[in-house]
Amino acid sequence: MFQMARPMTRLHWLLGMGVFFVLVFSHLIWGEVDISLFAPLEAVHREILLHVRVPRVLAAVAGGAGLSLCGLVLQTWFGNPLAGPSVLGVSSGAGLGVALLVLLGLTTSWWATAAAAMAGSVLVLILVLFVAHRFRTATALLIFGLMLNYVVGAMITVLQAEAQQDALQQFVFWGMGTFGHGSMATSLGLCAAVVFAGLALSVMHRNLDTWTLGPLTAQSMGVNNSVLRWRIVVLAGLLTGGITAACGPVAFLGLATPHVVRLLTIERSHRVLIPLTALTGAILALAADWGVKGFWGMEQGWPLNAVLSLIGGPMVIWVLVSKTHRLHD
Amino acid sequence: MTEPQSQRIEAIDLDIRYGPKFVLRSAQMSISNAGVHLLIGRNGAGKSSLLRSMAGLQPIQGGSIVLNDRDVHSMSTSERARQMAFVASTPPRSSQLRVEEVLNLAASSSPSIPRVLAQFGELDWAQQRMDALSDGQAQRVMFARAVLQGAPWIFMDEPTAFLDVPSRKAFWKHAVEVAGQGMSIVLATHDYEHLAGSIALASVHLIEERGVHALNPAESPLRWTQRMEG
Numbered sequence: 001m002f003q004m005a006r007p008m009t010r011l012h013w014l015l016g017m018g019v020f021f022v023l024v025f026s027h028l029i030w031g032e033v034d035i036s037l038f039a040p041l042e043a044v045h046r047e048i049l050l051h052v053r054v055p056r057v058l059a060a061v062a063g064g065a066g067l068s069l070c071g072l073v074l075q076t077w078f079g080n081p082l083a084g085p086s087v088l089g090v091s092s093g094a095g096l097g098v099a100l101l102v103l104l105g106l107t108t109s110w111w112a113t114a115a116a117a118m119a120g121s122v123l124v125l126i127l128v129l130f131v132a133h134r135f136r137t138a139t140a141l142l143i144f145g146l147m148l149n150y151v152v153g154a155m156i157t158v159l160q161a162e163a164q165q166d167a168l169q170q171f172v173f174w175g176m177g178t179f180g181h182g183s184m185a186t187s188l189g190l191c192a193a194v195v196f197a198g199l200a201l202s203v204m205h206r207n208l209d210t211w212t213l214g215p216l217t218a219q220s221m222g223v224n225n226s227v228l229r230w231r232i233v234v235l236a237g238l239l240t241g242g243i244t245a246a247c248g249p250v251a252f253l254g255l256a257t258p259h260v261v262r263l264l265t266i267e268r269s270h271r272v273l274i275p276l277t278a279l280t281g282a283i284l285a286l287a288a289d290w291g292v293k294g295f296w297g298m299e300q301g302w303p304l305n306a307v308l309s310l311i312g313g314p315m316v317i318w319v320l321v322s323k324t325h326r327l328h329d
Numbered sequence: 330m331t332e333p334q335s336q337r338i339e340a341i342d343l344d345i346r347y348g349p350k351f352v353l354r355s356a357q358m359s360i361s362n363a364g365v366h367l368l369i370g371r372n373g374a375g376k377s378s379l380l381r382s383m384a385g386l387q388p389i390q391g392g393s394i395v396l397n398d399r400d401v402h403s404m405s406t407s408e409r410a411r412q413m414a415f416v417a418s419t420p421p422r423s424s425q426l427r428v429e430e431v432l433n434l435a436a437s438s439s440p441s442i443p444r445v446l447a448q449f450g451e452l453d454w455a456q457q458r459m460d461a462l463s464d465g466q467a468q469r470v471m472f473a474r475a476v477l478q479g480a481p482w483i484f485m486d487e488p489t490a491f492l493d494v495p496s497r498k499a500f501w502k503h504a505v506e507v508a509g510q511g512m513s514i515v516l517a518t519h520d521y522e523h524l525a526g527s528i529a530l531a532s533v534h535l536i537e538e539r540g541v542h543a544l545n546p547a548e549s550p551l552r553w554t555q556r557m558e559g
Binding site: 212 | 381384386405406407409410411413414415416417419421423424425426427430431434435458471474478484
């Protein structure tokens with residue numbers, strides 16, 4: 001009775017991995033040219049795989065898993081099902097970092113842009129985490145995040161008005177959001193960052209569970225709350241910043257995935273939630289990317305953020321309608 | 330459970346203030362040995378602040394809290410957790426962990442979990458989610474968790490404030506049992522009349538603006554209320 005093994009979870013894992021690999025292979029073999037799995041690989045197909053499809057799949061997997069982990073850990077920290085990197089302004093912070101470098105024409109180095117995006121994310125997270133205790137309801141925090149988004153958005157608009165034509169074009173292109181811009185190197189870097197963050201969060205799973213019992217209780221049980229908070233700031237900030245630099249601002253994925261996971265499983269311990277959220281986030285990103293690439297003879301696909309907002313927007317509304325009544329303690 | 334042993338916690342020249350407003354100024358207090366120790370006082374007198382400071386959960390602005398010759402506020406969080414457990418006034422309402430998972434987080438040895446859960450609640454709560462329990466049930470789980478932490482001291486901040494009368498009775502029954510097993514329970518509560526009738530209290534302290542006063546624990550609780558009224 002006190003064993004922690006759950007056959008349902010194992011089934012979820014098998015199904016999830018199955019869907020995941022089907023999606024990965026479908027992205028690798030289908031596209032503007034179809035690549036056969038069975039015929040020997042032609043040179044041009046090799047090039048397409050190495051320079052287009054594999055980086056794109058890796059970026060989608062890392063972006064989906066990473067943003068979803070950020071959403072999970074922010075929802076846990078705030079005890080708020082509406083938290084997520086895009087709604088709290090963390091993605092906007094990253095955007096501001098990118099805007100400063102790209103629009104002012106300071107550098108075109110990808111790694112400098114990523115560093116600026118990470119700095120922007122971390123700064124916004126510090127702001128949010130250190131004022132959040134003043135908000136008594138879940139929706140107040142959400143409104144604070146939306147206002148941050150407006151302010152940062154306005155700053156970016158001012159920068160755009162002042163920018164050179166080609167820098168502006170580059171920035172607008174980035175701002176539409178896609179998994180398809182990265183090179184093999186950036187995609188692999190992103191994957192490494194997400195694997196590192198996932199492992200770091202897994203090490204913290206007991207502390208995250210304990211945190212759900214309340215700050216005082218967690219502290220009395222040996223959790224160092226300020227260390228936990230700083231780890232969350234750094235991990236969520238670096239993940240959101242890196243992913244946003246590589247893929248553009250990606251809406252709703254971080255917020256929506258943990259809810260999908262909670263619908264799929266009755267497990268709530270972070271030992272299970274962390275890997276399941278990463279897998280589900282990767283699956284959702286790969287699935288959304290089919291909408292972006294277009295399928296079944298569509299002329300062209302839809303922008304990534306349009307696809308994600310079509311899923312994520314209704315998800316927020318559903319959470320607002322069904323869950324927030326529990327937060328008014 | 331810990332062996333009954335000489336345990337002592339002291340507040341020395343303790344200052345607690347929020348901004349410029351002092352809640353306690355140069356307060357002195359000493360509590361020792363097993364049993365139930367009461368902190369009583371009017372609303373806003375500083376019971377909760379004192380309790381949280383003693384448990385090392387709230388910074389102090391002057392003086393010190395000393396547990397068996399060690400400064401509580403210079404211990405690490407995990408070191409403190411081995412010495413002191415804490416039960417807050419409200420049970421967690423948004424945690425969706427199962428009861429067994431919550432108990433596992435605290436337990437130094439998991440075989441004792443079913444026994445402690447059966448003692449404080451019911452075994453079939455194990456698979457329930459915390460947010461599906463009533464406040465009374467959840468608070469008893471939080472108490473069981475505090476006991477499983479294995480610390481010799483348990484601090485409780487008005488743990489029955491939100492409970493109905495039957496839940497309070499059940500809660501105090503467990504507190505009396507735990508105190509009888511050699512643990513020291515420090516309790517801030519307004520609900521002392523019922524408790525004083527069912528156990529010999531180890532100590533009673535009245536927290537007032539003028540300071541902390543030790544009262545006679547053998548007295549009738551009515552006298553304590555009179556003292557509180559001034």
